[in-house]
Amino acid sequence: MGKTIAEKIFSTHCGKEAEAGDLVVADLDFIMAQDGTAPLAINSFNEMGGKRAFDPSRVALVIDHSAPSPNEGVSSLHKLMREFAADKEVILYDIGDGVCHQLLPEQGHVASGDLVIGADSHTCTYGALNAFSTGVGSTDLAAAMISGKLWFKVPETIKYFCQGSWPGGVFSKDLILRIIGDTGADGATYLASEFSGDAISALEIEERFTISNMVIEMGAKAGLMEFDEKVERWLKSRTGRPPQAVFADDDAVYLDVRKYDVSNLEPQVACPHTVDNVSPLKDVEGLPIQQAFLGTCTNGRLIDLKIAAAILGGKKVSPAVRFIVAPASREVYLEAMQQGILKALVEAGAAVVTPGCGPCVGTHNGVPSDGEVVLSTANRNFKGRMGNSNAFIYLASPATVAASALEGKITDPRPYFA
């Protein structure tokens, strides 16, 4: 019987042929925790009697969720992380380096065929590189730091087969929002998802990350994509490790196969207060916004900033809108600077904040006021997510956010790409 990508990656990491439904203890290639989860993991590590990390070169701590620290409570947790990293000689990314899910692939810690865990639910992002990566809690992470292993139930897989040619002004964010809207917030719980078809092949790696990043919003463990020349080229420039390309068998068994044609896809928006509350943009077009946010592990990459700059270059955002931009990493920041992208955004009225997660998770750098409407490129719009439970968060593509910032209301970006 044929195997899915998930079954093959677990087979190579647990020393036997694994099938969906099997419980396995599998070897891990890389482990990550961020400043919201690492402090608890460090406590658990110590309580478990951990002395050293199984392989310090395969463990990274990332200070990104409240970076730089907004208060003394956070500062003491950051200090705990820095001291642990120095003592155990694990990798530390400190304030300003960027968002964990941009850093791990960008800095070459992930390659095709890898099994990666992170104490952050959006660890599923690296599926775009043909790796199985998933989010866990702090205690699982601590056990993994000590042992280099974690137990898993090998998941069944839903396949999303995506075809067609992308209309101008419609992006991978619109597709994944539509898929989450159709699948529901728990429609893929305990399952892996695989994305394939010519509409996926046509996407750049940065655009593919957006899709894999958001599969947790429908409950999925992983958002796997196929290995191709783009993945190979991308990895070659990032990591010295040879990729172990993994292909699903032609006769692999899927729980379900769902087909999408992007040719007639329109811009989509997730409305408050759940990510699966997705509507075509036209249903909410014209709704006034008070804040626009471009950034996050979903859409804070160079290509996202470039798309926004193309719309906003030489113009000014609406005086009714606060426009916040957070590049996903120091590298993205520098590259956007060198290409004049940041200049265009800042001239248009952007307030650029340190690479990190702050506005998306409500720790600092852009907490909305009561009753305000925020349009964001992030992956979550839960009530209170940005730090105020009386605000309303809508999610959309960078193009939609840029066009809407300009107009002061939710706006269809397609005329800019005609």
Add this chain to the structure above:
Amino acid sequence: MILTGKAFKFGDDINTDYIISGKYKFKTLDMKELAKHVMEDLDPHFYEKINEGDMIVAGSNFGCGSSREQAPLAIKHAGISCVLALSFARIFYRNAINTGLPVVECDTSQIEEGDLLEVNLGEGTVYNKTKKINIAVSPLPDVMIKILADGGLIKHFQKHGDYNF
């Protein structure tokens, strides 16, 4: 172990941001402090209303969203003895078992706000004392039974030094 408490009902898709907001959880590891804000965005007075041993009863996909282990820990430190839901999100479910918060998957439509519940963890049964009905429970996977039996994953590692399934 037999747990007895009053039901506090919530709906579907209760995410970890609702359980404990990001604006609090990044500041401290003091779970007693975090516990005061549990479920605050859904019910600002929740912490004041509950008594030691009471239970959270919810619909489908409880604990969806972020991987924060502060969610089960804040619930546990608030004095909640057990969470019953129609279904749980994957990461929350693991985190609850790992940290020793009892979670029970069952048909929660048979429970109303304020019902008195009796949960027998050893036998895996739920009895609604108010309505005088037994509610069927989905069994835990064997691995999780072993982790729970040791008192959570930390104690499992203290005891065995590695996974021992």
